[in-house]
Amino acid sequence: MNRIDLRFKELKNMQKKAFIAFITAGYPNLDAxxxxxxxxxxxxxxxxxxxxxxxxxxxxxxxxxxxxxIALKNKINLDSIFGLVRKLRxxxxxxxxxxxxxxxxxxxxxxxxxxxxxxxxxxxxxxPDLPAEESLNLKRQADKLCLDTIFFLSPTSSLERIKFIxxxxxxxxxxxxxxxxxxxxxxxxxxxLHHIREIKRCTAKPICVGFGISGPAQVKQIYxxxxxxxxxxxxxxxxxxxTDRPDMPKRVANFVLSLKDG
Amino acid sequence: xxxMLPDKKGYFGDFGGRFVPETLMYALEELEREYLKARxxxxxxxxxxxxxxxxxxxxxxxxxxxxxxSYLGIRVYLKREDLLHTGAHKINNTLGQILLAIRMNKxxxxxxxGAGQHGVATATAARMFGLRCDVYMxxxxxxxxxxxVFRMKLLGASVIPVRSGSQTLKDAINEALRDWVTNxxxxxxxxxxxxxxxxxPMMVRDFQSVIGRETKDQILKKEKRxxxxxxxxxxxxxxxxxxxxxxxxxxxxxxxxxxxxxxGLSSLRHAATLxxxxxxxxxxxxxxxxxxxxxxxxPAHSVAPGLDYPGVxxxxxxxxxxxxxxxxxxxxxxxxxxxxxxxxxEGIIPALEPAHAIYYLKKLSKKIKKNxxxxxxxxxxxxxxxxxxMDRL
Numbered sequence: 001m002n003r004i005d006l007r008f009k010e011l012k013n014m015q016k017k018a019f020i021a022f023i024t025a026g027y028p029n030l031d032a033x034x035x036x037x038x039x040x041x042x043x044x045x046x047x048x049x050x051x052x053x054x055x056x057x058x059x060x061x062x063x064x065x066x067x068x069x070i071a072l073k074n075k076i077n078l079d080s081i082f083g084l085v086r087k088l089r090x091x092x093x094x095x096x097x098x099x100x101x102x103x104x105x106x107x108x109x110x111x112x113x114x115x116x117x118x119x120x121x122x123x124x125x126x127x128p129d130l131p132a133e134e135s136l137n138l139k140r141q142a143d144k145l146c147l148d149t150i151f152f153l154s155p156t157s158s159l160e161r162i163k164f165i166x167x168x169x170x171x172x173x174x175x176x177x178x179x180x181x182x183x184x185x186x187x188x189x190x191x192x193l194h195h196i197r198e199i200k201r202c203t204a205k206p207i208c209v210g211f212g213i214s215g216p217a218q219v220k221q222i223y224x225x226x227x228x229x230x231x232x233x234x235x236x237x238x239x240x241x242x243t244d245r246p247d248m249p250k251r252v253a254n255f256v257l258s259l260k261d262g
Numbered sequence: 263x264x265x266m267l268p269d270k271k272g273y274f275g276d277f278g279g280r281f282v283p284e285t286l287m288y289a290l291e292e293l294e295r296e297y298l299k300a301r302x303x304x305x306x307x308x309x310x311x312x313x314x315x316x317x318x319x320x321x322x323x324x325x326x327x328x329x330x331x332s333y334l335g336i337r338v339y340l341k342r343e344d345l346l347h348t349g350a351h352k353i354n355n356t357l358g359q360i361l362l363a364i365r366m367n368k369x370x371x372x373x374x375x376g377a378g379q380h381g382v383a384t385a386t387a388a389r390m391f392g393l394r395c396d397v398y399m400x401x402x403x404x405x406x407x408x409x410x411v412f413r414m415k416l417l418g419a420s421v422i423p424v425r426s427g428s429q430t431l432k433d434a435i436n437e438a439l440r441d442w443v444t445n446x447x448x449x450x451x452x453x454x455x456x457x458x459x460x461x462x463p464m465m466v467r468d469f470q471s472v473i474g475r476e477t478k479d480q481i482l483k484k485e486k487r488x489x490x491x492x493x494x495x496x497x498x499x500x501x502x503x504x505x506x507x508x509x510x511x512x513x514x515x516x517x518x519x520x521x522x523x524x525x526g527l528s529s530l531r532h533a534a535t536l537x538x539x540x541x542x543x544x545x546x547x548x549x550x551x552x553x554x555x556x557x558x559x560x561p562a563h564s565v566a567p568g569l570d571y572p573g574v575x576x577x578x579x580x581x582x583x584x585x586x587x588x589x590x591x592x593x594x595x596x597x598x599x600x601x602x603x604x605x606x607x608e609g610i611i612p613a614l615e616p617a618h619a620i621y622y623l624k625k626l627s628k629k630i631k632k633n634x635x636x637x638x639x640x641x642x643x644x645x646x647x648x649x650x651x652m653d654r655l
Contacts, residue, residue, distance in 0.1 A: 107557030
C-alpha cells in the first residue's frame with residue numbers, strides 16, 4: 001500500500017474527504033514550489049498534484065497555461081521535478097502525484113519516467129492526454145513499481161468506459177466535473193452530483209472531482225457525494241496575486257485552508 | 263480501399279492513435295462510427311460527389327505544363343486543385359466533414375486555420391448548409407493572410423484570434439481542441455489536415471484521395487501509363503496524402519513530399535518535421551514532431567502559413583519509415599523562386615505552399631532521367647499570398 005492508498009484509508013476511517021492541491025512545478029519558481037508543498041503539508045492538504053509544464057496544454061485554461069509558460073521559462077523539466085520531490089521527501093511524507101502531458105513522458109521514456117518517479121518518492125502519475133486505451137503498457141510497468149495510475153472520467157464517459165476506466169485506475173479516479181478545460185467557475189455544473197453517484201455505483205475506488213472548483217461552498221457540495229476535490233486554477237491564481245510577497249506560500253496555504261474547511 | 267490502414271486503434275505502423283482527454287473520447291468514437299457507416303452509404307457518397315462536382319468544381323484538370331516542362335527537361339503535369347471553389351484542395355475535406363456533421367446532428371462547426379484556406383473552405387461549406395461556424399486563427403497568421411480573414415467574415419464565420427504560444431497554426435489547433443472539449447455535445451471539429459486523433463487522419467485522407475483517384479484516371483488516359491514521380495508539399499500533409507494514397511500499391515510510382523525549410527534547416531527556423539523531427543505526441547496522435555529534448559514543442563517557421571506547423575500526419579511518418587515516400591525540404595527563398603517560376607512560365611500564380619513543390623522540380627529534374635513523367639499537386643492558388651510576396655520580391 002503506498003502513501004495515496006494509505007491516506008484514503010485514514011480519511012475513510014475518520015469519515016473525512018480528501019483535499020488535493022494542484023500546483024505547476026516551477027511557478028513562479030522552483031523554490032516557491034518547494035515552500036508551497038511544505039506549507040500545504042502543514043495546513044493539512046491530503047495530496048499534492050505537481051504539474052509538469054508543457055508547451056501545448058490542451059486541457060488547460062488560461063490560468064494554468066500562463067503558469068506553465070513561466071515554469072518553462074524557468075527551464076523546468078521532469079528531472080527538476082524528480083529532484084524537488086527527492087528533496088521534499090527528507091522532510092515531508094505527504095502523498096505526491098505528478099501530472100504531465102504525454103509527450104514529455106514519451107520523450108523521457110515511459111519506463112525510465114516511472115522508475116525515476118518512484119525513486120524520487122512520487123506516488124502516482126496523472127497524464128491527461130493518455131486515455132486508458134493507450135496506457136496499457138505504461139500501466140503494467142507502473143503496477144510493478146506500485147505507482148498509482150490515476151485515470152480520468154468525464155461527464156461524457158459512457159457506462160462501458162466508466163467500468164473499464166475504474167477498473168484500470170489506481171489510487172483514485174479523477175472525475176472531470178464539466179466538459180471543458182481547467183479554470184475557475186462560479187458554480188458547479190448541473191447534474192454533477194448525480195453523475196458522481198452513478199460512478200460510485202460502478203466502483204469502490206475513491207472518486208475525486210476537479211476542474212472549475214474554486215470556492216468553499218463548491219467544495220462542501222462535492223464532499224457530500226465524492227471522496228475528494230482537486231483545486232488547481234484557484235490556487236495558481238492566488239499564487240499569482242501574491243507572487244511578489246515574501247509570505248506568498250503562507251498566504252496561499254491560508255487560502256487553501258479556507259477552501260478546505262470553509 | 264487500397265490497404266487496410268490504419269488498424270482498428272488508428273495506427274499506421276507505430277504512428278497515429280488517439281491521445282486526447284477523456285471528454286473527447288466519446289466524440290471520437292461517435293465520429294468514427296458515423297464515418298465508417300457513411301463511407302459505405304451510397305446516398306452519402308452520392309451526395310458528397312454531387313457537391314464536389316456541382317459546387318466545388320470537380321474533377322479538376324490534370325494540366326500538361328508545356329513551358330515549365332521544356333524549361334526543366336522533364337514532363338510535368340499539374341493537378342489543378344487551385345481551380346477548385348475557394349481556391350484550394352481544402353474544400354474536398356470540408357464538404358465531406360460538413361455532411362458528417364449534419365448526419366451527427368451537430369449545429370455548429372469549428373475549425374483551425376493557418377493560411378486561411380481551410381478556414382475559408384469550412385466557412386463556405388457551413389454557410390451553404392446553414393451551420394454556425396467559428397474559426398481559430400493565430401494572430402500572426404491573421405496579419406499575414408488578411409484577405410482570407412475578410413473572406414471568412416463575409417461568409418458569416420467568426421474568426422477568433424489566438425494569441426497564445428507562437429500565434430500560428432499549432433496554437434490555433436490547441437484553442438480549437440479546447441473549444442471542442444467544452445462544446446463537444448453540440449459541435450463538430452472539422453480538422454483541416456491528416457493530423458489529430460483517430461479517425462481524423464484516415465477520414466481526411468479518404469476525403470482528399472479524390473485528388474489521386476482522378477489523377478490516376480487522367481494520366482492513364484493522357485499518357486497510357488502511370489507517372490514516375492508524384493510531388494506535393496507537406497505541412498500537415500493532406501494534399502500530399504490525397505495524391506499519394508491511391509497510388510500506394512503502384513510501387514513504380516515514387517512519392518516525394520516537400521516540406522518547408524523556412525530560413526534554412528540550420529537556422530532552426532523551419533517546419534521540416536519529417537526531415538528533421540523525431541517521434542512524439544501532439545494534437546492527439548503520435549507522429550514526427552519538432553520538439554526539444556524534453557518533449558516541449560518547438561515553434562515552426564515558414565513563409566507559407568499553411569506549412570507552418572511543427573507536426574505532420576502520422577501516415578507520412580509511416581510512409582517515411584517503410585521507405586514508400588521520401589521527404590525533402592525547400593526554404594523560403596527557394597519557394598518564392600518557385601512562385602515566380604510558375605507564374606512566369608505557365609501564367610499560373612501558385613500559393614506559397616505548393617510553390618515549395620514547384621521549386622523542388624528544379625532540383626529533381628537534374629537528378630532524374632530526361633522526359634520522366636512527374637505529377638505535382640498544385641494545391642492552391644496564390645491570390646492569398648500577394649501581400650507576403652509583394653513585401654519580399
